[in-house]
Amino acid sequence: MGIRTGAQYREGLRDGRTVYVNGDVVSDVTEYPAFKGIITTMAGLYDAQHDERYLDVLSYVSATTGERVSTTLMPARTAEEMNARLRCEYLRTDLTYGLMGRIPDFVNAFVLDSAESLAYMGKHEAAAKVREYLEFLRANDLATTHALIDPQSDRSKPDAPQEALQIVHETPEGITVRGARMLSTLAPVAEEIVVGPFVPRRPGEEKFALVFAIPANTPGLKIVCREPYDTGSGEFDQPLTSRFEEGDAILIFDDVFVPRDRVFVGGDLDAYNGLLPNFPGYTGLQSAVRGTAKLRFLTGLAGVVAQANGRTKSPRHQEEIGELVGYVGVAEGLLQGAALDCARQIQARERRQAGETLTPQPGEPLQDTPIGLSATMVFFPHVLARAVDVVPMVAGSGVIAMTEKDFNNPELTGLLERFMHGPDFPAERRLQVMRMAWDATGGQFGSRQALYERLYSGDPVGNRLRFFGMPKRSECEDLVLRLLTS
Numbered sequence: 260m261g262i263r264t265g266a267q268y269r270e271g272l273r274d275g276r277t278v279y280v281n282g283d284v285v286s287d288v289t290e291y292p293a294f295k296g297i298i299t300t301m302a303g304l305y306d307a308q309h310d311e312r313y314l315d316v317l318s319y320v321s322a323t324t325g326e327r328v329s330t331t332l333m334p335a336r337t338a339e340e341m342n343a344r345l346r347c348e349y350l351r352t353d354l355t356y357g358l359m360g361r362i363p364d365f366v367n368a369f370v371l372d373s374a375e376s377l378a379y380m381g382k383h384e385a386a387a388k389v390r391e392y393l394e395f396l397r398a399n400d401l402a403t404t405h406a407l408i409d410p411q412s413d414r415s416k417p418d419a420p421q422e423a424l425q426i427v428h429e430t431p432e433g434i435t436v437r438g439a440r441m442l443s444t445l446a447p448v449a450e451e452i453v454v455g456p457f458v459p460r461r462p463g464e465e466k467f468a469l470v471f472a473i474p475a476n477t478p479g480l481k482i483v484c485r486e487p488y489d490t491g492s493g494e495f496d497q498p499l500t501s502r503f504e505e506g507d508a509i510l511i512f513d514d515v516f517v518p519r520d521r522v523f524v525g526g527d528l529d530a531y532n533g534l535l536p537n538f539p540g541y542t543g544l545q546s547a548v549r550g551t552a553k554l555r556f557l558t559g560l561a562g563v564v565a566q567a568n569g570r571t572k573s574p575r576h577q578e579e580i581g582e583l584v585g586y587v588g589v590a591e592g593l594l595q596g597a598a599l600d601c602a603r604q605i606q607a608r609e610r611r612q613a614g615e616t617l618t619p620q621p622g623e624p625l626q627d628t629p630i631g632l633s634a635t636m637v638f639f640p641h642v643l644a645r646a647v648d649v650v651p652m653v654a655g656s657g658v659i660a661m662t663e664k665d666f667n668n669p670e671l672t673g674l675l676e677r678f679m680h681g682p683d684f685p686a687e688r689r690l691q692v693m694r695m696a697w698d699a700t701g702g703q704f705g706s707r708q709a710l711y712e713r714l715y716s717g718d719p720v721g722n723r724l725r726f727f728g729m730p731k732r733s734e735c736e737d738l739v740l741r742l743l744t745s
C-alpha cells in the first residue's frame with residue numbers, strides 16, 4: 260500500500276481496540292469528542308504526504324516494493340540520506356509546531372535505531388525481525404507509539420516490580436505477557452505499540468526483558484487514558500489543546516499473546532540492556548528536530564505576546580526574547596551535527612566490523628559526542644523550560660484571558676474591544692494570543708507539556724549522571740592535566 264491518506268488513517272482507528280476514558284469504554288475513538296482534534300491533526304499529516312509540495316520530502320520510493328513510503332521509516336547510511344530524514348522530520352514537526360512529543364516519527368526512529376543496535380551487538384536474528392517489522396510499517400504506513408516504563412509500584416528497589424510486564428507463558432508460536440507499562444503518549448490514536456527497554460534488567464529478571472510490537476487492538480490490551488484536556492471549547496479558547504492533545508495512557512496487558520515474529524527480545528538480558536546504549540542516533544536526531552520546532556514556536560509566541568502588550572521596546576523583554584532567539588540558532592545548528600553524527604556512527608560501525616581501527620587524527624575530537632542524545636537529555640529540557648518561563652512573564656496577567664463566548668456576548672464585545680486591545684492590536688486578536696500563551700504554558704495542556712519536556716527522555720538527574728560517566732569528561736579533564744604538566 261505505501262503512504263496512506265488521512266481518511267485511511269481514520270478508518271484504521273476503527274479496529275475494535277479497548278480504550279477507557281473517564282471510566283467508560285470508548286468503542287470508536289474517531290467519534291470521541293476529545294480525540295477529534297488530534298485525529299484531525301494526524302490525518303492532516305497523512306494527507307500532507309500526498310501534497311505535491313511535500314511529496315518528495317515526506318516520502319521516497321521503496322527499493323523493495325516500488326511503492327512510495329514514509330521518509331520517517333527510511334534507513335540512512337550516508338550524510339545525504341540522513342539529511343533527507345532531517346528535512347522530513349523538520350517539515351513534519353514544523354507542521355505540528357513541535358507540540359506532538361510522540362509524533363510517530365519518534366518511534367519510527369526508535370525502531371530504526373533498534374535494528375542497528377541489535378545488529379551491532381551481533382543479535383542478528385533479532386535485528387532481522389526488526390527489519391521485517393520496519394518493512395511491515397513502511398508497507399502499511401501505521402501510526403506508532405511506545406511504552407518503556409514499569410509501574411511505580413515500589414521505586415525503593417532497583418528490581419523489576421512484580422506488576423511490570425512479563426512473560427507468563429511461552430510456546431513455539433509466541434509468548435503471553437501480563438503486567439503494565441506507562442506512560443504511553445498517543446496510545447488512544449496510535450495503531451502499533453512498541454514495547455522496549457528502559458531500566459536495565461538484572462540476572463534472574465529474564466522474563467521482564469521484553470522488546471516487542473503489537474497492534475493497538477490486540478486482545479487483552481487495555482488502553483487506560485488519563486482524562487482528556489480538550490473541553491470542546493474550540494480553537495479560540497484552547498488553540499493548542501484542541502489540535503495537539505495526544506493523550507497519555509497506561510497500558511495494561513491482561514494476558515496478551517505476541518506472535519514470535521514480533522518478539523524482538525524475549526529474555527535475552529544482553530540484547531535488552533544493550534539496546535538503548537547502542538543506538539546510533541536516529542531517535543536523538545528526531546528528538547532534537549522536534550525540540551527545535553517547539554523552541555521556535557515558543558520563541559515566536561513570546562515575541563507576539565510582547566507585541567500584543569506593547570513590550571517590544573522594553574529592554575528586559577528584548578533581552579529575554581533575544582536569549583530564546585539565540586537558543587533557536589544553537590538548536591538549528593546542532594541538527595546538521597546530529598544528522599552527520601548518526602551517519603558517522605553507522606559508517607564507523609561498519610568499518611570496525613570490517614576490522615579497521617579508527618584512530619582520531621590531529622585536530623579531531625578523541626571521543627565521539629552523541630550530539631542528538633546530548634541535545635535531547637541536556638540542552639532541550641533546559642531551553643524549553645526557559646521558554647515556558649519567559650512567555651507568561653512577558654504576558655503578565657494578560658494570560659488570564661476571557662473566552663470567545665465572553666467576547667461574542669453583545670453586552671461585552673464593544674467594551675472588550677475598547678478596553679482589552681493592545682497597541683495596534685485589536686482586542687479580539689490580543690485575547691486569542693493570550694489564550695494561546697496560557698494554553699502553551701499554564702493550562703492543563705501547557706503544564707503537561709512542561710512536565711513532558713522534563714521527563715520524556717528519562718530521569719533528568721540520572722541523565723546528567725550518565726554524561727558524567729562518559730569518556731568525553733576524561734577528554735576534557737586531560738586538557739587541564741596537559742596544561743598543568745606542560
Ligand SMILES: Cc1cc2nc3c(=O)[nH]c(=O)nc-3n(C[C@H](O)[C@H](O)[C@H](O)COP(=O)(O)OP(=O)(O)OC[C@H]3O[C@@H](n4cnc5c(N)ncnc54)[C@H](O)[C@@H]3O)c2cc1C
Pocket residue numbers: 361405406407408411414441442443444445507707710711714715716717718719720721
Ligand atoms: C507527560 C508524559 C508523557 C510520557 N510519555 C511517555 C511515552 O510515550 N512512552 C514512555 O515510554 N514513557 C513516557 N513517559 C514516561 C517517562 O519516560 C518517565 O516519566 C521518565 O522516564 C521518569 O520515570 P518515572 O515517571 O517512572 O519517574 P521516576 O523514575 O519515579 O522519577 C520521579 C522523580 O524521582 C526522581 N528520581 C528518579 N530516580 C531517582 C533516584 N534514584 N534518586 C533520587 N531521585 C530520583 C526523578 O528525577 C523524578 O523527579 C512520559 C512521561 C510524562 C510525564
